[in-house]
Structures are given as C-alpha cells and as structure tokens.
Amino acid sequence: MVNPYAVWNTTQSNEMAPHRGSSQPVPSIYGALPFPSQLADNPPLMVFTFTGFNPTIANCTILGPNGSPQFGVVTEPALPGYTILKSMNGKSVALIEWREPAKVEIRGLAPKQPVSSFLKVSSDGRYRIMVVGSQEFMWLPDHSASISVGNSEFWGRMSRSVGAITLEMTQNAVRVGLLQACIISTVLLQSGRNID
Structure with missing residues (x-):
C-alpha cells in the first residue's frame, strides 16, 4: 500500500516525501500490510517434497503442499532403462x-527429445536452459546450495536435504503448467546420471 499523502510537500526536505530519482513508492504508515517490494521479492511458494528414495530419486514419492502424495517416480526392475512420472491415479x-x-518426454509439454536439448548447458557452462514449448527457463545454482528456475521472473527452486529433495514453485508457475517440467528436471538434475 502506498502512502497517499506522500506526494504532498515533495519540494521540501521531508522524510516522508519520495527522494528524487527514486521510483520506489513510499510505504503507508497505516495498517500492517507488507510493503509491495517485499511481496515481489518473496512470492508465496508451493512446496513439493521428493521422499522415500528406493534407493534413488528414480524411485520415489512426491508429496504436495498439503503433505499428501501427488506423483510417483517409478523405475521398474524389469525396465531399468526407463523412468516414468505417474500421477497418483496411475x-x-x-x-x-x-x-x-x-531422452525425455512430457505429455502435452515437451515431445520426446534428447535431455541435452530439453536441459541444454549454457555457452559459459554456468547454468542449464530448460525449453518448454517456445519458452526458455534458466536453472541457475545460487549461493545457498539450491538451484533456482526462472527467466525474467522467479519461478521456483530445488534444494537437497538429508533424505529428501524439495521443489518450491510459485503459484503462477504451477498455474501455467510448469510443475511437471520442473519435476522431471529435478529428477534429471538430481539423478547422478550423465544427462548430456
């Protein structure tokens, strides 16, 4: 919320007046609502947890934000060369x-293609570019041992802890259909296998 009175006395040196050259709105002194820039920096995230590795991420359960199973990652012993992401209805x-x-294929999002095309390495080798439809998203390691995904905006991040891998996604990323692509990217990037 912006202080509606901040525009008054802008010619005087006033702490409540916006500073010249600043495009930041002055926060309201009324109410306890967070300042808009705080919201932009910290969008609410939906947490998906990869757990129950048997023995790796290639066989696990993915719990949704409410703690209930949402997906299963399955590598059948009879078909060890294939890993399938299944919804809970099978x-x-x-x-x-x-x-x-x-190779990787995601129904309705990415046709069967080499993983090196779906998650191509950047020219400087610092990040991977996930291609979904005609859009590109960067998987970029950050300073906190997690890997963030985004393009012109932040879409989510993956991180590893003892016994679990967490994928945090913005609600907007889930709404536009990036969840399955990010889940498969997490499996590929955390598999320990050569994907190039």
Whole structure:
C-alpha cells in the first residue's frame, strides 16, 4: 500500500516525501500490510517434497503442499532403462529414457527429445536452459546450495536435504503448467546420471 499523502510537500526536505530519482513508492504508515517490494521479492511458494528414495530419486514419492502424495517416480526392475512420472491415479505424465543419449518426454509439454536439448548447458557452462514449448527457463545454482528456475521472473527452486529433495514453485508457475517440467528436471538434475 502506498502512502497517499506522500506526494504532498515533495519540494521540501521531508522524510516522508519520495527522494528524487527514486521510483520506489513510499510505504503507508497505516495498517500492517507488507510493503509491495517485499511481496515481489518473496512470492508465496508451493512446496513439493521428493521422499522415500528406493534407493534413488528414480524411485520415489512426491508429496504436495498439503503433505499428501501427488506423483510417483517409478523405475521398474524389469525396465531399468526407463523412468516414468505417474500421477497418483496411475496416469503416465512423463518418461525418461536413460539409454545414451538420454531422452525425455512430457505429455502435452515437451515431445520426446534428447535431455541435452530439453536441459541444454549454457555457452559459459554456468547454468542449464530448460525449453518448454517456445519458452526458455534458466536453472541457475545460487549461493545457498539450491538451484533456482526462472527467466525474467522467479519461478521456483530445488534444494537437497538429508533424505529428501524439495521443489518450491510459485503459484503462477504451477498455474501455467510448469510443475511437471520442473519435476522431471529435478529428477534429471538430481539423478547422478550423465544427462548430456
């Protein structure tokens, strides 16, 4: 909320007046609502937890924000070269084919393609570019041992802890359909396998 009286006395040296050259609105002194820039820096995140590794992320359960199972990552012993992402109703959502070169397919989002095309390494080798439809998103390591995904805005991040991997996504990222692509990217990036 912006202080509606901040525009008054802008010619005088006043702490409540906006500073010249500043595009920041002056926060309201009324109410306990957070200042808009705080909201922009910290969008609410939906947390998805990869857990129950058997023995790796290639066989695990993904819990949703409410703690209930949302997806399963399955690598059948009879088909060790394939990992399937399944919804809890048993529907196959995505497929990873581990034979070299590794390939990935996400129903409705990404046709079958080499992982090196879906998660291509940047020219300087510092990050990966996830291609979904005609859009590109960067998976960029940050200073806190997590990897953030975004383009012109922040979409989410993955991080590893003891016994679990966490994928945090903005509500907007889930709404526009990036969840499955980010789940598959997490499996690929945390698998420990050669994906290039």
